[in-house]
Amino acid sequence: MALLEVSEISVQFGGIRALDDLSFTMDEGQILGLIGPNGAGKTTLFNVVSRIYDPTTGSVTFDGQDLLAMSAHEISRVGVYRTFQNLALWPGMSVIENVMVGDHTNTKANVISSALRLPSMRKEENELRDRAWAALEEIGLEDVAYHPAAGLPFGTLKRIELARALIANPRLIMLDEPASGLTHQEVDSLAQDIKNLRDRHNLTILLVEHHMRMVLGISEKLVVLNFGRKIADGDPDVVRNDPEVIEAYLGSS
C-alpha cells in the first residue's frame, strides 16, 4: 500500500493555477524525485502537504490518514517533516537547540514542569540533548553544536536542517532543494548521505531538486511537473527518455 497518496490536488492563487489536478503515490522507503522547471509547483505541493496552503480540491493521505484534516502543527505527529528551500532555522538559538526543537512533537515537558525543573522534565531534557548530539554527530556537525545558528555557512545550515528533521524519527521527509548553494563535492557527499540516512532510519524521502545528476542518481521514482501539471511519472530511466519531459525540461537545459 502506498504511504503517501496525493490525489487530484489543485491550488489556485487568484487567476493562477499553481497545481492542476496532481496525483501520485509514494511507497514506504522510496526516494521520490519531484522535478520540473521553476514555477512548476513543486514548493507549492510541499506547502500543501505541510498544511501551509489549503488546496482548492483534492486529497492527501498519509498511511491512510487524511492530512488535509490536520493543522500545520499536527502533521509532525504522524511523522511527516520537511526542510525549506530558503532555510527555516531559528537563528536566535544555538545549533543543538535548533535540533532539540526538532523533536518538539514527541517530547512532553510543559510550562510548569519546566519552570520548576521537575525530575521528569530534567530526565527528558537530558535524553533529548543526548539524542540531539547523536543526530549532529551523524551529520558531522558536532563542532558547531553550541554555535548560534546565525552566521554559519549556507551548506552547514542546510545540514542543520537535515539533523533537525532526523531527530524526531520521521517516516517521511520532504527535502526542498537540499543541494542548492552547495559545491559539486558537497552535492555528491549529500547524495550519499541521503541514501545512507534512508537505509539507516527507514525513511521515505520526497526530494525536490534542480541538480539533475543528483536526482537521477538517487531517486527510485520520478514525478515531473510543468506549469502545475504532472507530465510524467515512473522509473527514472523511463521518465528521462519521455519526449514530453525532454521537451519541457531536460531539453531546455
Added chain:
Amino acid sequence: MTWNFDILPDFIFNGLSLGAIYGTVALALVLIFKATTLINFATGELAMLGAFLVYVLHMEQGLWLWLSMLIAMALSAGLGVLIERTLTRPFDPSDHLPVVLITLGLFLIINAVAGDIWNYQVRILSNPFGQFPSWVPSVGGDRFIMVFGSRLKYQSLGIWVTLAIALFLLGLILNRTKAGLAFRAVSSNVESARLVGVHTGRTLGFGWAIASAFGTLGAVLVAPQLGGVNPNMMATILIYALAGAALGGLDSLGGAVLGGILVGLIQAVAVTWVGVVVFGQLYMSILQLAAAFIVILIVLLFRPSGLFGTRRVERV
C-alpha cells in the same frame, strides 16, 4: 427606562461627525499600514503638531484659517516625508519592532516638545465652521439645519463636506497621478512594484506625506469639539481611530473611513444614547473608550481582516 427616540437623531448626527474625524485619522493610519504593514503610533501626535501649526499661523500670525490649514497640511506632509526618509527607511519593514519603537519615540518627543512650547493648557482655535452663511437657519442663537425634525449642526455638515472633498481629492491623486498609482502598486505588492521600476522608497514617503496631511485635517476638525488644541488632544482619538481602522480592515482606505464612522456611531448611539438617555447612567459614558477596545476584540474574534479588508489572514 425611557426609550427616548426623539433625540436619537441628534446622537446619530453627533456620532457621524465624530466618526468622520475618526475616519480621517484612521485613513492616516491605513495609508501608512497599506504601504509598509506598520502601525504608526505617532500618527496622533503628528496630527496634533499640525493643529498647533494652524494655531500659530491663524491665531498668532493672523492668516486666513483655511489657508493656514493648507499650509499646515503641506508642512506636516513635509515632516512626514522627512521622518520616513531619515528614521524608518533604514529598517527592514518586515521586522516590526524597530519601526514601532521609532514611532513610539516620535510620539514621546513630539508630545513633549509641544508641551514645552505650548504648555498643556487648552488653547482656543477658531472653528472652521464658526461663521455661518446667512442661508443657514438659526435656532436659538445656534445654527442648525432641520432634518427629519431633528437639528443637524451646521458644523457637522461642514465636517462631512470637507471630508468628502478631501476624499475625492485623495481618490484623484491615487487614481490619476503617477505618484498615486505608484503608491497603489507598492501597497499591493512591493516586490513586483520594484521589478517594474517603481521607486519604492520615494513612494513610501508619499504615503507618509498624505497620511500626515490627513491627520492634520482630522486634528483641526476635531479641535472645536475639544474646546481647542492641546498636546494631549489626540490621545483618545488615536484609540478610536485604531478601532475604526481595525473594523474597516487595516488595508482598506474606504474601510478606514467607514470603520471610523461606525466607531463614532457606536460611541454616540450604542454607548451614550443607550447608556445616558435610556438607562440614565453616567458610567456608560465612561465606557466610551472601552467600547473602542471591545470593538477591536470583537473584530479580531469574528472577522480579523475587518469589514472591507482583503482576507490575507494567514494561519501560519
Added chain:
Amino acid sequence: MSGSLVVVAKNSAEHKKWKYVQWAYLAGFVLLTPLVLEPFEIGKMNRALIMGVAILAVNLVVGFNGMLALGHSAFMGIGAFVTASMVQDENWDYWQVIPIVVIVGFLMGVIVGLPALRVKGLYLALVTIAQAAVFPTLVNIDELGIAKRTGGPNGKGVSEEVIAPSYLEWLPGVDGARGGSAYRFWIIVLMVGITLLLVTNYLRSRPGRAVLAIRDNEAGAAVYGVNLPIVKTMNFAISASIGSLAGLMWCLDKGFVAGQDFTFLLAVDLIIGLVLGGVGTLQGGLVGGLFVVWVNDLTKRISVPLGLYTLNGDGPLAKAIFGLILILFTFFAPGGIVSLGRLINNKLIHIVPLTPSGESIEPMSGFDPGMESTRADTAMKLSIAGPVLLGVGWLLMNVNNLVVGVLAFGLRMTILLAPVAMLVGINELKAHADGNRPDSVKGPASMARNLGALGFVFVIGYALQRFVQTYPIWDIPLI
C-alpha cells in the same frame, strides 16, 4: 573567539571561579544597597526592581516571542488593585494574594491575547495599546462595586504597613526601622529572584524553545509541531501574570494605588526600559528597570541655558529625552545595555562548551600560537579603556554636572577592568621572562600592567577622596 583574555572549559575549576566572582559581585551589590543608600534611595531601588519585573514580562512577549505588547501597564494595574482591595478590604496577607494575582493576570492575558494571537500581524500591538489607554478609565466605574474596590479617582491606600517580623530584624538595613523601605527591599529581592529563576527555567526548556522558535521563524516552528496560537497565547498569559505580580509588588512597596499610575505612559516606560536593557535578554529587564529610574532622575537635573531659553529637564522635556534615547538605541544599540555588556564579557572570557562525554569541543588556550599576543593586546586595550572612560566622565562632569552618571559608569568600568588588565599584563610579562612568549608580547603587556596599575591607583584614590568627603576623617572617633 581567540580575542578573549581567558579561555576556560565549561564547568572547569576556572569557570566555576569566574561564576563565583560574578555571584559575589551581585551579592555585594544587593547587600550594600540597603546598607549604604538613604531610605528614599532604597525606595527608588525598589521601584527599579518592580519596573524590572514588569519589563521582564514585556520582554517575554516582545523580546522572546517577537510579538508586540504595548499595554502591560494595565496588567500591572490589575495586579495592584486586586492586591490593594484584598489586603485593605478583606484583610488578607500579601503572600496570600500572590496566587490570586497570578491567576487573574493569566486569565486577563488569555482574554486579551487569544483573539489577537490567532492571526498573524500587528494585531496584538493594536489590542494592547487600546487596553493601556482604556484601563485607567475603567477603575472609575461606579457600577458593579468597581469604584468602591479601586477607590475610583481618589485611588486606594493600604493602611497596614509592611513590618518585618522580629525574627527577621537581622536583615541588613532592617534593624531599627522594621517597617522601612529596607525590609520591603528584601521582600522584593526575594520575589524578583524567584520570578527570574522560574522564567529562566521556562525559557531554557521545551516550552521556552518553542517560544523562541516562533520568534525566529513561524513556518519552521509549525512544521516541527509547535501550535502557534496556543504557545503564543500561553506565553502572553504568563507574561501578563508576571506583569500583575509586578503590580502586587508596586502596591506592597507604595501602599497606595491609583488609576493614573497605570496609564499608557507607564506602558511606554516599560518599552523604553526594555530597549535600554536589552530586547530578548534575561538580564535586560532588571538593567532596564534600573536605567529607567536612573535616567528619569538624571534628566530632572538637566538645566541648560540657551540664550533666552532654558532647556529644562524637569518639565515635559524629560519625556522627549526618553523618546530620543529610544530612537538612538534602536538605531545604534538594538541589543541594549546587556548586549554591550556581553561584548565586554566576550573580550574577557570565552567558555568552551563540552561534548556529552566531557571533552572540550574547541582547542583550549595555549595551543593557538596567535593566542598569547592577542591576550596581551586585549589587556592593553582594557587598561586604556578604563582611564579613558574615567577621563571622559570627568570632562563631562565639568561641562555640566548632569553627566555625573557617565563618571560613575567610567569609574565602575575602571574598577572592573583595571585590575584585570594589570594582572594579565603581569602574568604575560612573567611568561615572557620564562621564555614562553614571543617578544611582541612585551610592549602591550607592560603597557597593560602600567596603565592598569595607574587606573587601579586612581580608583583607590578616588574612593578615598569620596570616603573623606562623605565621612570627614576628623569626625571619625579613633578609639
